[in-house]
Structures are given as structure tokens and as C-alpha cells.
Amino acid sequence: MADPSSQAYYQALITELTAARRAYDLAQTSPMPDADYDARFQELLAIEDAHPEWVHPESPSQQVGSPAAFAPVEHRQRMMSLDNVFSKGELDAWFARTEAAVGALGGEPVEWVAEVKIDGVAINLTYDHGQLVLAATRGDGRIGETVTANVRAIAGIPAQLGDDAPDLLEVRGEVYYPLAAFTHMNAAREQAGQAVFKNPRNAASGALRQKDAAITQSRPLAVWIHGIGACEPDDAFSTHQGFLDWAAGAGLPVAPYRIVTPHRDEVWAHIEALTEQRHELPFEIDGVVVKVNSRAQEARLGATARAPRWAIAYKMPPPERPTLLHRIAINVGRTGRVTPYAVLEPVTVGGVEIRNATLHNEIQIHEKDVREGDTVLVRRAGDVIPEVVGPVLDRRPKDATPFEMPSRCPFCGQPLIRPGEEAHHFCLNVDCPNRLAESLAHLAGRTALDIDGLGRARIDLYLEVGLLTTLADVFALADTTTTRHALANARTEAIAALADTVLDDAERQRRHRALTAERTLLGFNAKGEALKSFTQLLTQIERALTQPVERWLVALNIRHLGPEVAKVLAAHYRTLGGIRQASIDEMASIHTIGPAVATSIHDWFATSHNAELVDRLIAMGMRTTTDQPDPHAQPDGPTPLANMTFVLTGTLEAMTRQEAGAALAALGARISSSVSGQTTAVIAGDKAGSKRTKAEALGIPILGEDDLADLLAGNFPTNLSFP
Template sequence: MDATEARRRHRQLADELHRHSHLYHVLDRPEISDAEYDRMFRELLALEKEWPELATPDSPSRRVGAPPLASFRQVRHAEPMLSLENALDEEEFIEFDARVRRALGSDEPVTYLCEMKLDGVAVELTYQDGVLAVGSTRGDGTVGEEITDNLRTIGSVPLRLNRPCPELVDVRGEVYIELEDFRRFNRRREEEGEAAFANPRNAAAGSLRQLDPRQTAKRPLRIFCYGVGRLVGEEIASQQQLLERFRQWGLRTNVAGTRLARGADEVIACYRELLEQREQLPFEIDGMVVKVNDRALQRQLGAKSRTPRWAIAMKFPPRQATTTVEEIRVQVGRTGALTPVAVLKPVEVSGVTVSRASLHNWDEIARLDIRVGDTVVVERAGDVIPDVVKVLTDRRTGSERLVDPPDSCPACGSPVARLQDEVVPRCQGLACPARLKEAIRHFASRQAMDIDGLGERTIDQLLNKGLVASVADLYRLTRDDLLPLERMGEKSADKLLRAIDISRKRPLDRFLFALGIRHVGSHLARLLARHFPTLEALAAAAEETLLAIHEIGPRVTESLRAFFASPRNREILEQLRQLGVEPQPVEEVAADAGPLAGKIYVFTGSLEKLKRREAQQMVERLGGKAAGSVSRRTDTVVAGQDAGSKLEKALQLGIEIISEAEFLQRIEELE
């Protein structure tokens, strides 16, 4: 390759790397795998090594991450947040170790600290006199995005450090989402009609970039702290000691994922052991970070333009494979959400045979332009169902076929509706067998009809024996139906039948919640029950009547109208009426009555004796209002354990703050 060809290839690589960096760091919408990005980056570095004049100031080799979003105030890091050099195999780490020993002028084995490399979002937390002052993203390594309020919503980010602590410290950490939390979070998004995130890292990044901290607070974010920038008023000798200090100050560290290793052989042994553990971890990691443990040696080794000379990331092999799409099936969730799933020709990905991949929704199918018969690249993240990350369109033969969204439910044939602003179409049938089990479990739950004794095992048996085809059938059950069930004696059967009978007279708000109407949770169910004394009145309510109610918007209105418009739903409601299910009017406390009339309460932190909703209902029963956020109109904040930003705001505004015990005593006196 001559200089002209090298310059052309360098520019091509630089443009591609800039584009993919923007997609990954700013838009949270990567188009290629980490392994492919690393391959291009290494090719660019090789070109710059052979032709140094190509390493211009705007080269990707001179940057870390991507520029901050214009939506956020910019924060300049006192010390750059550098990236890490990558070792893609064990030989490359051995070369790194040799460079370290040469730079130190020693043949003695170096002691390293090995840490899990979490696949999350790097942040910096600046504490002044022990108090969190500023939180920011890494950004381009020099300038980041100021996201202090969002970081304050994360329970594992302390607002104050335990003393004694440094006068000033810039703590570096990784914000992430655990796999089980990610699965629940994505299911909830899909049920709400929103697009699912492709992986936990994208979900974490999107959560931190919310302009409204209240939205960030709803996300299951966690943090592990692993490093420092500035450190004033504290002398720390090693990386291991730094993590010990973090724990003393109240910062969260990954103790279980950290190991000391003396020399390259021990490091490689740690790497192999961690690689074997990878699939059992509750969070995503994509490698192991190896750091010279002695901080004095770290300073001696120094840094290059974008990476420290004393640390390296030993990357894991990519969890990707190429296969073909044999079919696209539709799965039906509890709320009727129809989710497309790709059925794949079985392929091994990271030691596991994969035969399905999530497609999330039809907008994602359109974005990928995926068809039955396509050759695709699938990527596996932990034990989360794999994703299709790329369609290899150049391998198409012309026999591939598109799959359109269904007009009717594949499980029950009911109409399918896609409500306004939702990306997920939904089955409108209340008795759809694919969603029946979860619908019955929700119907019988404590906040709904509270049918004690109707657990998951019993529900499974009722469905398998054909005794229940809708929630109405629960009220047709007899002693003779129940006694043949496993672990169902006479006492248990009688107890369950009594609980079913008692549930016939539940308040209307609990009955509405039990029906599982989209967007109607327990709070809105109570609000609707206060405005409409009977189910018939609510079903007949005009659109403008519903929209006139505070907190009832177009999405809830559309969902209610779609539910009551379904002939099958109306049939089941009529069956419930004939079987003696008579929801009772909700007793409402007049706005000017009750000892807490006009008072606004906010609950924050973990309550020991009460569930949050139970506490809110106590306030409402006495004429007060339970709000979700603190404002100047708030009268009282009830603070439980690990209270966060709401407590801080209450202190700033001078609002009354009481404990859970004080709240219970007050309620007892008022009642």
C-alpha cells in the first residue's frame, strides 16, 4: 500500500468510526458489534503507526467516546477520563505485560488488579467535602454532559460520603442495569406500547440522558465505582486500597469481581476463570480490566494521548453468529401485546445453541428490513433472548418474504388494535388463552379481587383441566371441581370457595384494576370509580366526559373505549354480573371533609411496615392527596430508609419531614 492509498483508507476508516461512535455514544443506536468497531479501530492505528502524518488532531485515535449532547450543560473533567487499550487475546496481554516491565526497568512480576469490565455507561461523581456536587458522563473524555439530578435518582449513588472522607474527589464508575431488571423493564415498555431496548447498556445510556429526572428514577439503574480523577486530602497506595476506601466512604464496588494477580500467568488464569463465569453473572460484562495495582507505578508509567500505559482491557470473544430466519412467529403477552419472534436455524453462540431471537415489534422489523429466509447476524447478551443485529442483504436470493402485522390474534382470533403512540399491536380479547393465565393471576391479586388461595399452581391446574376459560368461570367453580386437584384438601377447597364468594362485593376501583385494562393501574382505577358510581356508567361515558377528568388523557380514554367496545369483553362482564359479581361504589371523602382535607403528602424511600400504595390510601381516606413529587405545595414528606432526591428537595424547601412511625401515629390519632 502506498501513501495515497493509505490516506484514502485512513479517511474511510475515520469517517466510519466517527459515525459509529456517534451512533453508539450519542444516539444509543449501534449498528455494528463492539468486535467490528475494534477491528476497524485497530486497522486505523496500524495505518497511523506506519504513516504518522495521518494521526491528525481530528483522528478517532485522539478521541474518547463522543461529544456531549447539546441538551445538557457541559462539564470539563479536571483530569481526562481516558479510554482503555484492548487485548483481543492472551498473547496481546503478554505483550502488554512485557511493555510494562520494560518501562519500569524490572524483570520482577508485576502485581495487577483484575476487575470485571461492565458493559454500561461511564460516569464521574464529584464530591466536595463529602457531598455530591456534580455528576457527568464521560463525553469525549475531556468534556462530558452534566447529569447530576439524574445520577441522584440512583439508589446506589450516595448523596453524602461516610466520614472521614477526602476534601475533594472525582469518583469514576459504571452505571448499568442487571439482566433480570432489564428483562422486566423491557416487558413493561412493550406493554406500555414503547420500543424495547436492544441491550442493557443502551437502556442505561438512554435512562441517564432523560431530560426529566423523574423518568430516570423509574429505571432500574445501579452503579459500581472503580477509579478516581482528582483526589485531595487522602493518600492511597494501590488500586486495591482505593476500592477498600470506596467501600468505607459508602460507594458501591464490585468486590466479588475483583482479584489480585502477580504476573502474566496469574492474570491469564483469572481471565479464563472469569470467561467461564460470564454466563452466570447477573449483569453484562464484555471482558476483564487489568490495572497495575501500585498507584506510584501507575504515575511512573503515565498515559498516551487516549489510554493509560498501566491498564488494559482483555476483551471476551464476541457473542455473535450468522444463521438464517426460518419463520417469524407472533407471541401474545398477558396484556395482549403481540411480539414478533424470529425462529432461526439453530446456531451456537458462545457455547449455547440459539434457535430464537427477539424482534421486539414491527417498527424494528421495518428498520432491519428482515424477512423470512434472510441470513442474519444474531448477538446474545447473557441469558437474555438474542437479538438480530444485522441483516446480510447481499446474500438474498429473491425467495425471501415479508411478514405483515396480524389483523387478528393468532391465539383467539380477536381483533388487534394498535393504539395511538404505541408501537405494539394488542389483542383485545379478555379471554384469549395465551394471556389467560396471567390475566387470572392479576385478577386474583391482593390489590385487585384479593382471592386468597388462588396461586399459580392452582391456576395452572384449573387451566389444564379446562375448568376455567375466563375470569368469569372462577365464580362457577364447585367443591367437586376443586377436590381432585393436587394438594387440594377439603379445608383448602372450602377456603378458596369462600375467598371467591367474598370477592363478589369488592369495591369498583379494585374490580376495574382487576380487569387489566391498558393504562388503568390502581390509582386511575380509583379515580375513575370516584367519577362513575357503576361499571355501566363508565362503559357508556363519552370521550369528552372522560377527557374532562384530571389525569385522564387521550391514551387512557382510547384504551377504555377499545376495552368496552370488544363484544367478548362485554360478554364476560355480563357473565360476571349474572354470577353475582357486583362491584360496590367507592366511598369518597369530600374535598372539604376529612382531617387531612387540602393536605398533600409525599412518600420517599423504603417503608418498613407499609407498602407505598397502602400509605397513600390512608392519606386519601382521610381527605388528603398523595402526590408523587415534592413541590412548594407539598405539606408533609414521609421519609423511609434510603430516601433520596425528594428528601433533599424537602429540606431545601423547608417542608415538614416525618418518619413512617410518626406518620402511623398521626393517622391513628386522626382516625
């Protein structure tokens, strides 16, 4: 693991949190518990506070939510996220900062509003002269998803407000399931033989995104209104409480359990009372939101890049329940990371039945002293992924023994390693059955070999029938015609047999569709004729063999090795052979690589199974050279740009970025893929994004395409300093 004080660790933290946020907002899954996300996010903020020069525009601290998945719509006023506190001390510190800021601005004493934090899906309702004209999800805070038809189908949301409504009003709230209605709906679904929903928040998000508004209408969704966005006239409401009172009178559903007070102690007493009562409420809450009541003070306090300064969310600790830990098992993920998990006696926590819970890694198991046979406390720290808090020691069996991590992977038999000071063990075998499906999907992805047609459905089927057992088998699919033809014929025969099978029409149609889809994925039609789509797949696979080595490095799914690192390695060593032979110290000395990345790459190639895989791929025609410009090549002419580092971003008109980089390198410049304090200038073309933004934040000169032409002609821009 990278040094927690290093920039590499910071970048890895951004990647981890961004992936978790996207999964939560778009896929309605939770790849890490809420408590873990909150802790990691606080760690990110601490790093950025210590190193403001590192702050990246794509950091979750600079973002709200994730990109929209439906028809986009721009909010008139940003829907911001809230900063979190987790203790009375942290809340008191926020009170003090806010009061000091209001006092410095010459404001009146602060009055606070404390209201429940509903665990639902954020929604923005736009009323034009009192008429509901638009409903949208939060999305990334600026651009949301249009869900107007579905929101109109939710009972309790008025389509028309009274005559005293502002000319324009954005109303913010949460779509949620009342718990009793959620339980009743699930019981009805189970009785009808349908899958039940696991938890109210995710189910609400899915219902809100239904293509058919009639489905949304059939679900017992509800809404609580808790805030205001754009408003014309902007002085329509002088206080937050005044807005909520008006909203309730206008027929908008406003959440109860709210207090308004100038006293901090009363706010904390309200939080303690709600924490105690949270499981008795008719809807799920995960905290209490505290806001400044005065809208004038709210406007003066303003906001950071992602959150308002006039509001804070106190996050309640997750609930805990005892249950029996039957055994400790392990899982191996796409990157080979080994994650132990507890197999539990089923227990219901926060309305969700839990059978398995994460144990994170061997270190945490030993720190918590969790053993098979223990009675353990389990909390639902996330919507989907629960965790074991610790054992109930006075109920421990006398024969319970400490956990020992197995020395070999239970799925492929290869050794498990724990690199350096990493917390996790790893299986380095990319052909490990438990990680192979995701490894194959990664290999075929656009950042790797870009094999169009090798999607997850085909991968899963080919793994099931034995056509794929290693990454290299992809490049031998041209030799599987006989096997695939037999498998496809078996599907055709199974389809014909459906007519004589006792099934209801819906099930018969479902099986017919599934078998037909499998036959198509195998590359044949009902007559047994080869399909053009499979021929096209083989063409894509053949083309993939010619991808440069930097693409292959990404495709091999080596931990810590992404596209940018792959380009640096390929440019430096020029061939795959050079990379395979490089020592850890040698690789670690390369700019932007470092010891953690170097160790991961070295250990991967040093694993005998992986070495055999690479040798097989080379024998099958894998390209082992690069398209990257050689950073060691000596320019033939003068080197006026020696010791300078440039970053190219955006789209250039006169030449490609690669051509521009080569031309600058010919004058002695160094071309980097990332902006840092050592960057001389950023050359920005059309639609330049985060790299330009970061350069602006660091005060690094921004050059346009005309400046680039001047540089290449020997005429240096006036805003550029030279060593």
C-alpha cells in the first residue's frame, strides 16, 4: 500500500471513493459500508487540508453525486451534498465556526433548525407559478435525471400549489418508502412469487427510475420536503422554518420531528432523543440535519465546492445486533485481493436480513479477535455490505481458536501473498476461477484491448461451458468451431423440446429467450449456420493482438497498473521484455511509479503462472512493443526546452496530442500525463478538462495551440519562465 502521506495514496483514495459514489448513486449498490465511506472521506479531507496543492478537480470533495444515467436536466441552483459530523464535539466545533462566521459578517444571533435526515433518494421539484413542471434527481448536483412522469405518480405530491406560490420555486426533498408500506409490499411480492426488495432506500431509487410510470405508481412511495433551491422572488421566505410552514400549508409533505431553537444544547438533546427512537419511527433515518434558520445568514455563509456552510449532517452510529458466526470464509476479487467474510446465523439488522458480513482483512480479524463459533455483534454500516463489529467475549466457546489465513488460494491453489506492509493478502493468478470473469471483462474493456463483442453475457456463458478457462483462451476462440456448434445444436434441441414440456406460457417464453440468446452468443442461428457477429468478434480479437504493449499491461489486470502507469512503463522500457526483467528499485525510480506500484508489477511477473500466461500470449502473437515516444531519445537538433515539463490536454486542431508531444520532446521537453508542481505549463486544446482546472488552481501557465506553434518555432510565450 502506498504511504498514507504520499500523493499516490491520495490519488488511490480518490479512485476508491469515486467508484463507491457512482455505485451508490447510479447502480443503487453499496461497495463499501457507509461508515467506511465516511471514514475514508474524512481521511481525504484531512489530506487535502494538509496538501491543498494536491487537490484534484475530480476529487469527491469537489463533486456532488455521480453523472446522470437518464435524460439530463440542469438544476437552476446546485443540489449540494452535506458535510458530516459524527460526535457532539465535532458538532460543537461546527456550531462555533458558524457562529463566528455570522458574527464576523455582523449578523444577528444564530437560530438553528434540527430535522430528521431521511434515508431516501434526493429529488428536486420545480414549480412554475405554482404548477409542477419538472422533477429531477440530484445527479452530480448540477445535472440531474428527469423523472417528472414518475414523480407525478407518487401520491401526496401536489401538481398545483396555491396562488401565493412564488413565480418560480425549486423544492428539495427525499423520496422514500414508509416502513410499514415497504413490509406490506414485500409480503405481497413474496406471495406472488416475485423477488423481494432488500432495503427501502435502494428499492425507492429503483422505483423512481422505472421507464413505465405505472410501475412507479404501483409502489407505495412517499416524499418528505426539507429544503428550497432557486426561488423567484428570492426574498419570498426569510427563514427556513417559514418556508417549511408555508410548504406544509400548500399541501407539500413536510417531515415531522423538527425543532427550532437558538440553543446548542437543545439541538443535541433532540439528536439524542431521535437516536434513541430511530427504530420506532415510521421511516428510515440515518441522522439529523442542523441548519441555520435565517436565509439571509445562509446566503452570507455560502458554500464550499461541494457543501453548504450553513448546514451539517450529524450521522448516527449504525445499529448493532448479536448473532452466531458459523465460519470465516474468503473471497478473491477482480484484482486478486483476498477478503475474509463471516458466514452468520441469519439476523435482521435495520430491516435487512444479514447472512454474511465483511471482515476486511486478516489484520482486522486479529485486532477484533473474531473467531469461528463466536457470538458477534453485526451492524448494517452500509445498505448492502454489513460488517462484524466484534465478539461477545462472555459467550465465546472454550475451543474457539484464532483465525489463520490460508497459505494458498482455495479457488486455484496458487500461493497467497501479502506484499510489503499491505493489509490485504492477494492471489496474483489472473486465471483464478473466482476472479476470471471480471478479469476477462477488464481485458476486453476500452481502456485495455477494446474487444467489441466480448461482453459479460458472452464471458459468463463461455466460462460456464468451458470455452474460457484462462485469459489466453480468448485468442484461441477461432479454434472452437466444432465445440461451439455442438453446444449451439444442444440449445436448438432444447428449444424444440419446450413444446412438449409442462410449463406455463411465461416460463416457456423465458426459457426460449434464454436458450436463443445463448445460441446466438455461441455464434450460430437456428439452422446451425455461423453468424456474422461471431466472425466480427474474431476480427476484433485478432486486432487486439496488435495493440501496443501499454494496452496489454492494462489488460493483464495487474494491481496498481492503470493506463497512465502503463504508458510511463512502456515509454521507459520500450518492450515487454524490458519490463519483465526490471527490478523493483529500478522501476520505483521512474517518475510517478514509486515502490508500491513497482513491487506490485514485479511480483506479478515473478509469479510462475502469470509468466507462463504471458509466454503463451506472446506465442499467440501478442505485440510486445509500444507506440509511446521514447523519453530517452536524444533530439537531433538544439534542445531549448530541456528541463521543462509539459502536459497536453484537450483536442488540438493542427496535430494530435501524440504528435505535439513528439515535437516538443524533439526540442528537449519532457511530456507528462499528470499536472503537478513540477509542470512548466499545460497546453490546452478544445474541451480541456480536469488537467486545465488543476493547473489553474496551482498557478501553472496555460498555453493554447497558437502558443504551441510559437514554442515549436522557437518563439516563447511571455507568460512562460525558462530555467
